[in-house]
Amino acid sequence: MTNDSELLAAAMAGDIDAFQRLFAAFQPQLKSFLYRLTADRHDADDLTHDTFVRAFDKLKTYRGEAGLKTWVFRIGANLARDAQRKKKPWPLDAQDRARSLAESRPDIQTAFYRAHVEDSRGAYDVAEHIDFCFTCIGKTLPIEQQIAVILKDMYAFGRKEIATVLSMSEGVVKHLLHDGRKVLSQVFYERCALVNKNGACNQCSELAGIYNPRQAKREHLVKLEMVRAGERTDDAEKLYALRAGLVKFIHPLNSQGADLQDVIMQCTRMAVGEKDRL
Structure with missing residues (x-):
């Protein structure tokens, strides 16, 4: 069985399926977090998708200072923060x-x-x-x-x-x-x-x-x-x-x-x- 370290190494080498398996472990929590911030299902779906794309694109910059989940949540929170700042x-x-x-x-x-x-x-x-x-x-x-x-x-x-x-x-x-x-x-x-x-x-x-x-x-x-x-x-x-x-x-x-x-x-x-x- 492939462990998370092996999946992360594969993902950082460009394997999107490996990253999807890692992302899936906290995707429900991420989506519910984004829903609580936006109060909109469609926005939460879009932001979750955008977070996945952005995180995979930037994965080579991940250095492990924080857990992968925290690192991904940072990307999602920044996207949500940018979107919500336009609203009162x-x-x-x-x-x-x-x-x-x-x-x-x-x-x-x-x-x-x-x-x-x-x-x-x-x-x-x-x-x-x-x-x-x-x-x-x-x-x-x-x-x-x-x-x-x-x-x-x-x-x-x-x-x-x-x-x-x-x-x-x-x-x-x-x-x-x-x-x-x-x-x-x-x-x-x-x-x-x-x-x-x-x-x-x-x-x-x-x-x-x-x-x-x-x-x-x-x-x-x-x-x-x-x-x-x-x-x-x-x-x-x-x-x-x-x-x-x-x-x-x-x-x-x-x-x-x-x-x-x-x-x-x-x-x-x-x-x-x-x-x-x-």
């Missing part, structure tokens, strides 16, 4: 705007129902919508903070690896993580009705009431550790850590509700002015 950060009320838009547009409501009923991954689950919410709120941050927080809290990258991805010092990465988490912790605590009874956003429960009525019942929602913890503490940072722990194992493109959640995401992109139609 999302407003904190993006989900509120999406709700208003959907309520005023029967065609969008029809798209939601069609995804729920016809698509193979159109199930609704509260935990998956919390993952959607993580992406949505995350997009209010500057792109460098997004990358740092997502790599650390969703994909367990170390600070040194993140520093390599961002071409920054570990000290800067430490500040990016601190500042990004602080903002997200406070926003989630202030807005999320699951952890704060005065929270402004109850979208996950509202949608559950439509697409999964059983989960809309309080006795099912309290099974989420985050909800139970919200009843015991007002520590926003602890609640953020529980939220991150809940969603880090959800693949936003392959989960059982990925198709429905993506339609909701595209509605949100419409609401913030990033696209004109679903």
Whole structure:
């Protein structure tokens, strides 16, 4: 059996099939990372493809100072960063705007129902919508903070690896993580009705009431550790850590509700002015 070192040597000698085998080991994670940054499946697909092409083209410059996965993620993150810099950060009320838009547009409501009923991954689950919410709120941050927080809290990258991805010092990465988490912790605590009874956003429960009525019942929602913890503490940072722990194992493109959640995401992109139609 060919090991990774032999595959890497072959890839660096120009064997694209060998590089494809190495790339395949972390391609799903890379694509989900890029989706969390772009909130668009097509963009994530295109960026993943472009990352592969760019990485293979530059592979002869790889010197092994960082792991191949980290090196490739650096290329993908740079491509995503260049693309996202042309766009404005999302407003904190993006989900509120999406709700208003959907309520005023029967065609969008029809798209939601069609995804729920016809698509193979159109199930609704509260935990998956919390993952959607993580992406949505995350997009209010500057792109460098997004990358740092997502790599650390969703994909367990170390600070040194993140520093390599961002071409920054570990000290800067430490500040990016601190500042990004602080903002997200406070926003989630202030807005999320699951952890704060005065929270402004109850979208996950509202949608559950439509697409999964059983989960809309309080006795099912309290099974989420985050909800139970919200009843015991007002520590926003602890609640953020529980939220991150809940969603880090959800693949936003392959989960059982990925198709429905993506339609909701595209509605949100419409609401913030990033696209004109679903």
